[in-house]
Amino acid sequence: MCQLLGMNCATPTDITFSFRGFSQRAGITSDHSDGFGIAFFEDKACRLFVDNQSAVESPIAELVRNYPIKSRNVIAHIRKATQGKITLENSHPFVRELWGRQWIFAHNGDLYDFQPRLSGRFTPVGNTDSELAFCYLLDKFVEKFGYHEPSLKEIFAVLHEISPKIAEYGTFNFCLSNGQALFSYATTKLHWLVREYPFQHAKLIDLDVDIDFSEVTTPEDRVAVITTEPLTHNETWQAYRQGEMILFQHGQPIQRAMTVVARLQREAQDPSLKRITKADQY
Numbered sequence: 001m002c003q004l005l006g007m008n009c010a011t012p013t014d015i016t017f018s019f020r021g022f023s024q025r026a027g028i029t030s031d032h033s034d035g036f037g038i039a040f041f042e043d044k045a046c047r048l049f050v051d052n053q054s055a056v057e058s059p060i061a062e063l064v065r066n067y068p069i070k071s072r073n074v075i076a077h078i079r080k081a082t083q084g085k086i087t088l089e090n091s092h093p094f095v096r097e098l099w100g101r102q103w104i105f106a107h108n109g110d111l112y113d114f115q116p117r118l119s120g121r122f123t124p125v126g127n128t129d130s131e132l133a134f135c136y137l138l139d140k141f142v143e144k145f146g147y148h149e150p151s152l153k154e155i156f157a158v159l160h161e162i163s164p165k166i167a168e169y170g171t172f173n174f175c176l177s178n179g180q181a182l183f184s185y186a187t188t189k190l191h192w193l194v195r196e197y198p199f200q201h202a203k204l205i206d207l208d209v210d211i212d213f214s215e216v217t218t219p220e221d222r223v224a225v226i227t228t229e230p231l232t233h234n235e236t237w238q239a240y241r242q243g244e245m246i247l248f249q250h251g252q253p254i255q256r257a258m259t260v261v262a263r264l265q266r267e268a269q270d271p272s273l274k275r276i277t278k279a280d281q282y
Contacts, residue, residue, distance in 0.1 A: 109171030
């Protein structure tokens with residue numbers, strides 16, 4: 001399956017250090033080489049870079065590794081295709097407009113037999129289960145709130161209700177942002193940490209690169225990093241619990257909740273019920 005990287009910050013921050021290590025997993029330290037993408041928010045506007053080349057080979061990824069775009073909310077994705085062809089339109093993150101804001105979404109996992117009825121307002125461009133799930137979530141937002149933009153807590157409540165229902169169809173780990181905050185959810189694997197004052201030294205796992213954050217930060221900086229697998233050796237990463245949802249704002253978790261993923265509970269009680277997916281066959 002794919003891997004996710006998210007960043008939520010108190011002040012505009014660049015993601016070059018984390019992305020350097022993360023992108024090595026697109027063919028060097030792992031085999032997630034079926035495309036990549038990264039989206040940066042600058043206020044309401046979003047810069048989106050996607051490529052159906054791997055993040056190791058793509059000139060666009062090389063630009064991102066070396067160009068310190070500063071943002072408060074970033075989502076990146078490296079793809080190992082299990083559903084949908086290796087094409088540009090199937091590369092995450094996906095972007096849509098709602099309530100005068102751009103929303104970005106990236107997913108790690110597989111959803112099988114997931115065929116929700118969409119309103120037509122949000123329609124997939126590609127043919128991945130991930131983009132379909134994104135359109136379905138946005139449809140549910142509009143169904144619940146209409147044309148009135150809700151609070152972050154209200155959005156969190158809807159995601160808390162809907163996400164485990166989608167997870168009934170497979171594995172549903174995701175990062176979602178509207179530029180104000182970053183929502184995240186895990187049914188299997190995600191990790192997170194917060195870097196804040198007094199900042200420390202960090203060393204990447206996937207690349208022989210380290211940094212002393214105390215030399216490049218101020219006391220006002222604070223950065224939450226969310227990733228499928230930990231990126232550094234010498235920092236304390238916290239694993240999401242099964243069915244955990246976390247909302248990050250200003251570089252820290254501001255709301256957390258657990259959901260009940262009934263499919264996973266059933267599989268734990270009776271392993272013979274486990275779905276055999278394409279991802280399991282790798």
